[in-house]
Amino acid sequence: MSLLVRNARVLLAFGSTPGAALRGRAMNDWPALDAADVLIDGAAVARVGRGLKAPRGATEIDAAGRVLMPGFVDCHTHACWAGDRLDEWELKRAGTPYLDILARGGGIMSTVRAVRAATPEQLAAALRARLGRMLALGSTTIEVKSGYGLSKAAEIKMLNAIAQAANGFAGTVVPTALLGHAIDADAPDAAAFVRQTIDDTLPAVSAAFPGIALDAYCEHGAWSLADCRDLFEAAMRRGHPVRVHADQFNSLGMIALNAQWAGAGRAARTIDHLEATRAADLAALAATPTIGVLLPCTGLHTDGRYANGRALVDAGGAAALATNVNPGTSPCHAMPMAIALAVRFNRLGPREAIAAATVNAAAALGLHDRGIVAPGARADLILLEHRDERVLAYEFGDNPVALVIVGGRIVKPSSECASAGC
Numbered sequence: 390m391s392l393l394v395r396n397a398r399v400l401l402a403f404g405s406t407p408g409a410a411l412r413g414r415a416m417n418d419w420p421a422l423d424a425a426d427v428l429i430d431g432a433a434v435a436r437v438g439r440g441l442k443a444p445r446g447a448t449e450i451d452a453a454g455r456v457l458m459p460g461f462v463d464c465h466t467h468a469c470w471a472g473d474r475l476d477e478w479e480l481k482r483a484g485t486p487y488l489d490i491l492a493r494g495g496g497i498m499s500t501v502r503a504v505r506a507a508t509p510e511q512l513a514a515a516l517r518a519r520l521g522r523m524l525a526l527g528s529t530t531i532e533v534k535s536g537y538g539l540s541k542a543a544e545i546k547m548l549n550a551i552a553q554a555a556n557g558f559a560g561t562v563v564p565t566a567l568l569g570h571a572i573d574a575d576a577p578d579a580a581a582f583v584r585q586t587i588d589d590t591l592p593a594v595s596a597a598f599p600g601i602a603l604d605a606y607c608e609h610g611a612w613s614l615a616d617c618r619d620l621f622e623a624a625m626r627r628g629h630p631v632r633v634h635a636d637q638f639n640s641l642g643m644i645a646l647n648a649q650w651a652g653a654g655r656a657a658r659t660i661d662h663l664e665a666t667r668a669a670d671l672a673a674l675a676a677t678p679t680i681g682v683l684l685p686c687t688g689l690h691t692d693g694r695y696a697n698g699r700a701l702v703d704a705g706g707a708a709a710l711a712t713n714v715n716p717g718t719s720p721c722h723a724m725p726m727a728i729a730l731a732v733r734f735n736r737l738g739p740r741e742a743i744a745a746a747t748v749n750a751a752a753a754l755g756l757h758d759r760g761i762v763a764p765g766a767r768a769d770l771i772l773l774e775h776r777d778e779r780v781l782a783y784e785f786g787d788n789p790v791a792l793v794i795v796g797g798r799i800v801k802p803s804s805e806c807a808s809a810g811c
């Protein structure tokens with residue numbers, strides 16, 4: 390089955406897949422083509438150019454000069470959860486800090502209790518509904534973390550629920566095992582809980598989900614730097630890529646530890662959050678292959694602090710962008726909102742934010758077949774309502790996505806589809 394989108398402004402129109410994240414100036418200097426056509430054959434892009442002829446039987450869509458770009462890749466989410474945190478939000482609004490709520494056994498732990506009480510089917514149904522909302526907002530690939538189980542059985546239950554929801558989803562779900570999200574406040578001994586996670590939960594997850602990325606929250610009141618090091622080095626020995634929540638409130642030394650790993654050729658794939666990271670550490674991060682993941686919806690909802698994305702990119706680093714949708718720090722499903730905030734608060738330019746939300750976010754998940762519009766790349770594409778992509782960053786609070794194509798199939802039709810027969 391072929392599909393021809395005619396007369397579009399095509400963003401990130403490369404000749405072939407770049408095979409790595411865009412770094413530094415390249416995050417701004419990527420190619421765009423005006424009045425261009427994109428021919429899709431099956432699940433992949435076949436050709437990008439001007440004046441392309443539609444093969445017999447192809448569906449044709451006239452973009453009328455609007456922006457056609459890669460679907461968003463939401464590379465950091467906690468979209469699988471049960472319960473809600475509305476009462477806790479009232480506490481936060483009255484001035485109680487996030488880490489104080491966690492220290493009292495609430496926050497992440499209150500969602501852990503709700504997830505443990507939920508069935509896999511309930512978790513999968515809640516996640517499925519969230520994935521549908523995110524797809525309509527243009528996210529065609531979505532990472533989903535576990536991390537609200539904390540025990541071996543509950544982490545595996547979450548990962549199975551994520552796989553169940555992924556099954557019926559038109560886009561791609563990439564699971565991450567967030568085994569070190571918190572110290573289980575209900576466990577009798579914190580040190581024993583950490584050892585059990587490393588010696589018992591990790592091997593079981595590794596056997597059931599070989600090669601899955603491993604994640605932890607390096608923060609006071611969560612996992613210490615030494616605990617993270619032990620977990621991650623055990624995970625690396627088992628062949629897992631590593632991602633880490635670091636420097637959200639306090640900088641505990643993860644950037645320096647990662648620089649040592651990078652020197653030994655085993656850098657973390659991503660370091661996420663970075664709100665408390667100093668410019669010198671952002672430069673140190675930029676000197677490694679690790680991608681810095683910016684989460685500006687968290688600053689908006691939590692405490693008005695944002696990572697200095699400008700310093701990371703100016704130092705030659707690679708930034709990716711994500712919603713971080715979760716019930717505690719970021720109740721936002723919308724990548725367009727993350728882009729609008731990244732431009733205002735992480736100090737990226739609109740083109741940099743678009744690269745961060747697509748090609749670099751795909752690289753953050755180890756995927757190099759998407760996030761661009763190139764022959765051979767996966768045909769996960771979105772058509773915007775707008776002719777100028779800067780509007781994506783300029784406007785906020787609306788859905789700018791007119792049409793969504795996943796693997797060459799239209800999954801959210803635009804208004805012109807009725808006459809085009811798609």
Ligand code: NIG
Nearest residue numbers: 496497606713715716717718
């Ligand atoms: O990335 N801070 C750690 N993890 C999430 C929040 C999870 C929660 O509060 O439920 C984050 O912000």
